[in-house]
Amino acid sequence: MIHEILLSNQFIFVVALLLITSVIVTKFSTRLGVPSLVLFIFVGMLTGSDGLNIFYFDNASVAQLIGVIALVIILFEGGLNTEWKTIKPILPSALSLATIGVIVTALVLAVAAKFILDITWLQGLLIGSIVGSTDAAAVFAVLKDKNIKGNLKSTLEAESGSNDPMAMFLTLSVIQLMTQEQSGVVSLIWTFFWQMGIGLLFGLIVGKLGSFSLNRINLDSGGLYLLYALAFAFLAYSVTSLVDASGLLAVYITALIIGNSDLAYRHSIMRFNEGFSWMAQIIMFLILGLFVFPSQLFQWQYVFNGLLISAILIFIARPAAVFFILMKSQYNVKEKCFLSWAGLRGAVPIVLAIFPMLADVKDSQVMFNMVFFVVLTSTLVQGSTITYLAAKLGLEGEAREKPAHSLELISMGKTNSEMIEYDVTEKNIINGKSLEELAFPDSALVNAIIRDGEVVTPNGQTVIKEDDVLYILVSRKHKKQLISALKAEA
Template sequence: MNDTASYALIILCTSAVGLIALLANRLTERLKIPTPLLVLAGGALAANVLPALQPPPERTVERIITIALVLVLFDGGMHIGWSRFRESAVPIVSAGVLGTFLTAVGAAVMLHLAFGIDWYLAILVATAVAPTDPAVVFSVLGRREIAGRSGTILEGESGANDPVGIALMSSLLAAGALSVAGFVSVGVTFLLQMVVGAVIGLIGGKALLVFVRRVPLPSEGLYPLRTLAVSLMLYGVTTLAHGSGFLAVFVAGIVIGDARAPYKQEVARFHAALAGLAEIVAFAVLGLTVDLHVVARPDVWIPGLVLGGVLAVVIRPLAVGASLAPVRLQRNERTFVLFAGLKGAVPILLGEFLRIAGVPQAERLYGIVVVVVAFSVLVQGGSVPLVARLLRLPMSNTDPEPWVVGVRLRDEPSGVRRLTVAPGSTADGMTVESLGDRAGDIWVSIVVRASGLVAVRADTELLADDVVVVLAEPELYASLDELFCPTTKERRQ
């Protein structure tokens, strides 16, 4: 077989694996097993069954996962947006920073007392398993979306605790041991990374927003590539400035998330697709690094299972519960947030850091981290839909809407509002004509009901959950919001 045929075979196999991973999303809707776990398990089995399939070098793994994490965090920040983040900033920061520290402390104490692992190594493993991954939560929930602030808190917590966990792990490995001087060094390094990352992310996000608004490009296909290039630049600049590049891209994504910009929907779809691809690649590559013979050792899987269970039912509820104590949340929302802290790619990446650094018992510690992640995703994650139902969380179905109706405009439109008729609101049951009489000089241009268009006439009646596009002057926005939002009575219920 010549070089061209060999390369074609590699492309064929790689694309086939990618297609299978994408189609696995349909399987997870029935089995309630997140796609990341299937990809991770597939990679591990392939690496252990096929001798010719060698694990990639450790530095290569680190670099691939770093790029994947940058893409996932930037998209995650865009999905949250500034308005949602502002409403839940306190619980996000509290759970993402303080909750991560308390979780790491609790896990380290448990590993040292229960299994006799050296304090320094116990803290390293505990730091690795502290971060969470909301993508795993939403994967098992399928097409159902959680209402209220709990979904935003879970997303924001993961976006915050991923950089926190990575910065903390880097600082601990740089310190090399536990000592007073080491703790001071860890604290200073960690604080520097967080502050520099947040500042550069905020400034960079605002600069990116100005850039995309004021500097046009000749083709719409270039706009997503520009945001991709800038997000990677932000990571590089922040890292060179000794800050957390991961935090910088997450903050930048939040800044531009719900801001108006040209080709915004195209940019958002591009980054969502890229983040999905990055997640598949990350778990496939990490799966190749898992040695099932090591994982099968009793001194690996027993501590891993015990730690995974204790994290789920004791350590995380206590640690994150304490960090969220001052925050006002409904009891069912609080309980769900405390339970749904599932693990993902970042803990395994941090476990890979231990192998790269050559710490004692690195293979065993890495195997423990892998077992914790597998337990969290399979056992804890598999019960997330049931827990959501038992807690009676308000949820809504998010069916795919592949068809778009819209127009292209050369200049930025003004006076256009997209509103949803809330059940029990004043607009619920009103006709288009009476809505105009109540709101003032407005024009109802589009009404979408159950994913279909409704002819707009004076006697067209608006129903709950209708999506309405309205042309109105900015001074009428407040009165429109009052008409479409739930009434005071409904909100109290």
């Protein structure tokens, strides 16, 4: 018994060191211009059986489970931070890239894999399907805080958040064709519409239910709202998956609805999910790194073939999909080139590459090694050059300096009060008025004003100016009335 307790303590100690190392790695990745997820994978590979031999891990089922759970958390965080008004104008283009674009990419890669690897057409199509989609974890992580032109950043985020269901559908369909002869084209078409349609429907239902419930329920501690919000992500995925529909699509739609709702404890929920998403990414990529055996991966045939397929993916397959889908869109040639280059691959293809192993598909380990190498090189080359390419093509967005300020609230418990943060614009009717002139509800109290990065202590004679950030404490029953007064225009 004492031996087992000692082993458990040693395991916890090593996990703590891995997490600390991985967090520190993110700091160096920014300076080196390398996506942090690549470094997480290297940390996992270093500590695995082919490295320092601290951990031995080869359980495909556990790796797949951890990967899916992490993807739910990452997609939910990405959807919460996606503003509907920014993706609405580009939604047709993003959805086209997320569906038809994935198919085009998969077909081009299938042809390449067939002749480069000397495999069957179905095996080639399986590899193409696995790496056919861009990756939400990679795109959200690499583009976060990057100064990229707004419509391009929104297109990439919307595409990566919504194309995982298509990649999973194609992957599972090809595996079904390889393992069950009775599967037919009509059956696959019906499965596609069922998965996407039900995924969309359940995402809408759970999203509406979540936003309504979060605003109506009165919990004893503000911290419980954070867990309550995340629970709806897992509810959306599990309920949808139980009826053989797209759980990942349901999660993203749920997050979009909740994130764009008038939400109680919004900032706390956002910050919690951002941190939890980082932890999910770290754990997922560490596990995937442990799952890889470098002595098998970095063999000459894998390196050479992987580089060939990566080059075809980066320079032929992805550009072909982007230029074909967006040939009649509002994007110019430079923007299409950037969208082609920024189609990052990451965790999703690696997680999908585990599915053939679980289904006992022939040569599944070879496919996994190939997919892993393709993803690694694609992410390393493209992810580290996105900002440079945007600058060279003149596609950087307008620089916006935000004042460095924060206001943390202690849990309000059962007070039914909320702190509202509001940015004053030139058109607001409150612009230029003193606080005592404002038609705010009686329960509303302006606690602080942030002006030019400094905190202004308000009083009745304090005049509100453009670009001020107001922090207002208000009871929930008067919240809508306050927001209406804030948004009124002169």
